[in-house]
Amino acid sequence: xxxxxxxxxxxxxxxxxxxxxxxxxxxxxxxxxxxxxxxxxxxxxxxxxxxxxxxxxxxxxxxxxxxxxxxxxxxxxxxxxxxxxxxxxxxxxxxxxxxxxxxxxxxxxxxxxxxxxxxxxxxxxxxxxxxxxxxxxxxxxxxxxxxxxxxxxxxxxxxxxxxxxxxxxxxxxxxxxxxxxxxxxxxxxxxxxxxxxxxxxxxxxxxxxxxxxxxxxxxxxxx
Amino acid sequence: xxxxxxxxxxxxxxxxxxxxxxxxxxxxxxxxxxxxxxxxxxxxxxxxxxxxxxxxxxxxxxxxxxxxxxxxxxxxxxxxxxxxxxxxxxxxxxxxxxxxxxxxxxxxxxxxxxxxxxxxxxxxxxxxxxxxxxxxxxxxxxxxxxxxxxxxxxxxxxxxxxxxxxxxxxxxxxxxxxxxxxxxxxxxxxxxxxxxxxxxxxxxxxxxxxxxxxxxxxxxxxx
DNA sequence: CGCACGCAGTCAGGTTATTTGCAGACAAGC
DNA sequence: GCTTGTCTGCAAATAACCTGACTGCGTGCG
Numbered sequence: 001x002x003x004x005x006x007x008x009x010x011x012x013x014x015x016x017x018x019x020x021x022x023x024x025x026x027x028x029x030x031x032x033x034x035x036x037x038x039x040x041x042x043x044x045x046x047x048x049x050x051x052x053x054x055x056x057x058x059x060x061x062x063x064x065x066x067x068x069x070x071x072x073x074x075x076x077x078x079x080x081x082x083x084x085x086x087x088x089x090x091x092x093x094x095x096x097x098x099x100x101x102x103x104x105x106x107x108x109x110x111x112x113x114x115x116x117x118x119x120x121x122x123x124x125x126x127x128x129x130x131x132x133x134x135x136x137x138x139x140x141x142x143x144x145x146x147x148x149x150x151x152x153x154x155x156x157x158x159x160x161x162x163x164x165x166x167x168x169x170x171x172x173x174x175x176x177x178x179x180x181x182x183x184x185x186x187x188x189x190x191x192x193x194x195x196x197x198x199x200x201x202x203x204x205x206x207x208x209x210x211x212x213x214x215x216x217x218x219x220x221x222x223x
Numbered sequence: 224x225x226x227x228x229x230x231x232x233x234x235x236x237x238x239x240x241x242x243x244x245x246x247x248x249x250x251x252x253x254x255x256x257x258x259x260x261x262x263x264x265x266x267x268x269x270x271x272x273x274x275x276x277x278x279x280x281x282x283x284x285x286x287x288x289x290x291x292x293x294x295x296x297x298x299x300x301x302x303x304x305x306x307x308x309x310x311x312x313x314x315x316x317x318x319x320x321x322x323x324x325x326x327x328x329x330x331x332x333x334x335x336x337x338x339x340x341x342x343x344x345x346x347x348x349x350x351x352x353x354x355x356x357x358x359x360x361x362x363x364x365x366x367x368x369x370x371x372x373x374x375x376x377x378x379x380x381x382x383x384x385x386x387x388x389x390x391x392x393x394x395x396x397x398x399x400x401x402x403x404x405x406x407x408x409x410x411x412x413x414x415x416x417x418x419x420x421x422x423x424x425x426x427x428x429x430x431x432x433x434x435x436x437x438x439x440x441x442x443x444x445x446x
Numbered sequence: 447c448g449c450a451c452g453c454a455g456t457c458a459g460g461t462t463a464t465t466t467g468c469a470g471a472c473a474a475g476c
Numbered sequence: 477g478c479t480t481g482t483c484t485g486c487a488a489a490t491a492a493c494c495t496g497a498c499t500g501c502g503t504g505c506g
Contacts, residue, residue, distance in 0.1 A: 189468080439464070
C-alpha cells in the first residue's frame with residue numbers, strides 16, 4: 001500500500017457496500033459511505049475524499065448526475081464508476097461526465113483496489129505538497145526538497161493522514177483508525193509516542209518550523 | 224485532443240494493428256509499430272514513446288515479459304496492456320509487472336483512445352538509471368559491464384521487477400505476483416530466500432555496493 | 447537404470463527494526 | 477494549585493527479516 005486515503009463510496013446494494021468498505025479498511029484507508037445519490041452529494045464534499053467510487057445504477061438518481069453534482073460542489077477528486085452496464089456509450093458518457101475510470105460488474109475485488117490505488121496515487125502527485133513537504137511513496141517516507149527520511153509503516157500512515165488535509169484537526173481516534181489495522185487495541189499513550197517520534201524525524205529535515213501541532217483533548221493538526 | 228504524442232504499439236494481429244495505427248494517426252499522433260516482443264524490445268527504447276500499448280498474447284513471448292524488458296532497458300513510459308484474457312489473475316499480474324492500465328478484448332476503439340489519452344496526460348518524468356546493471360534476456364541473467372551471472376526463471380523475474388522502477392519500493396506482494404505464476408501459494412519465507420540468493424549473485428558482479436535494499440514491513444527497493 | 451545436478455520450496459534459529467507500555471516530568475485550563 | 481491530558485526517555489515484547497542447511501523434484505547423462 002502506497003498511502004493512506006479517504007475513499008468515498010456510494011453504493012445502494014447492502015452486501016456489496018459492506019464488502020467494499022471492509023476491503024478498503026483492510027488496506028488502511030478510511031471510508032465514507034453513502035446509500036443514495038442524495039446522501040453522497042450531501043456528505044462527500046465535506047469529507048474531501050481522495051477517491052470517489054460511485055455506482056451508476058443508484059435507486060434515486062443516475063450516478064453520473066451525482067458525479068456532476070459533486071463536481072459542481074467543488075469536489076475535484078477522481079471518480080471511479082461502478083456499473084452493470086457495459087455498453088460502449090455508457091463507458092464513454094461515464095468518462096465524459098467527469099469520471100476518471102470505469103469498472104463493470106461483475107468485477108473482481110483486487111482489480112477495483114488496484115484501480116482505486118492508481119487514481120489516488122495520481123491525485124497525490126498533484127496535490128500532496130504542504131510547504132514543500134510531501135509524502136514520498138517511492139521511499140516510503142517523507143521528503144522536503146532534497147532531504148528525505150524513511151518511515152515505518154505506522155508512521156507513514158500517520159503522516160499520510162495528517163498531510164492529506166492540512167489545517168484540519170484530526171481526532172486521535174481517527175488517527176488510530178487510519179494507522180492501525182481495524183480492531184487493534186492501541187494503548188492511549190502509544191499514539192503519543194508515535195507523534196513524538198514523527199516530530200523528531202521531521203525536524204531532521206529542518207524545514208520551516210511548525211508541522212504537527214497538538215490540539216488538547218481532540219487530536220493533532222498539520223500546519 | 225490535448226496533444227500530439229508518440230505511441231508505441233506492439234501487436235501481432237495484422238488487422239488490429241493497422242486499425243489501431245490508423246486511429247492513432249487520425250488523431251495526429253505518431254506511431255511506432257512492432258509485430259513481436261523482440262521487435263518491441265529492440266525498437267521502442269530508442270523511439271522514447273509517450274505511451275506504450277502491448278498485446279499480452281504475442282506469438283513469441285508474453286507481453287508482460289516484454290514490459291519488464293522494456294522497463295529494464297530504461298523505458299519509463301506508461302504501458303497499457305491489451306488482452307483477450309480477462310481472468311482476474313491476468314489483470315492483476317499485468318498491473319504488477321509494471322503496467323499502468325489494462326484493456327480486455329474485445330474492446331471499443333473510443334475506449335482505448337480515451338485510456339491512452341489519460342495515460343499520456345499523466346506521463347511521469349524521467350527516472351534514474353540502474354547504475355550500469357542491466358537485464359540480459361539472451362543469457363537469462365543480469366550483466367554489469369563485462370561480468371554476467373545466470374539467473375533462474377524466478378530470480379530473473381524478480382530482478383526484472385525491481386529494476387523496472389529503480390528507487391521505488393516494490394511491495395512483497397507485488398514481487399510475488401510478478402515472479403510466480405498466478406495463484407501459486409508462496410510461503411512467506413520463500414521470497415526472503417530468493418532475495419538472499421539474488422543478493423549473493425549480485426555481489427559476485429562486484430559493482431558498487433548497494434543493490435537490493437529492504438524496507439521493513441513493506442518490500443524491497445533497487446538502489 | 448541410477449546418479450548428479452540445478453532449481454524450487456521449507457525449516458529452525460539468530461538478528462535486527464519496529465512496536466508497545468511504563469512511569470515520571472511537564473503544560474494547559476479551570 | 478489542582479486536575480487532566482500530553483510529552484519524554486527508556487526498556488521489554490514483538491514481528492519482520494536474514495541465514496544456512498535441508499528436502500524433494502525433475503532433467504539429462506553416463
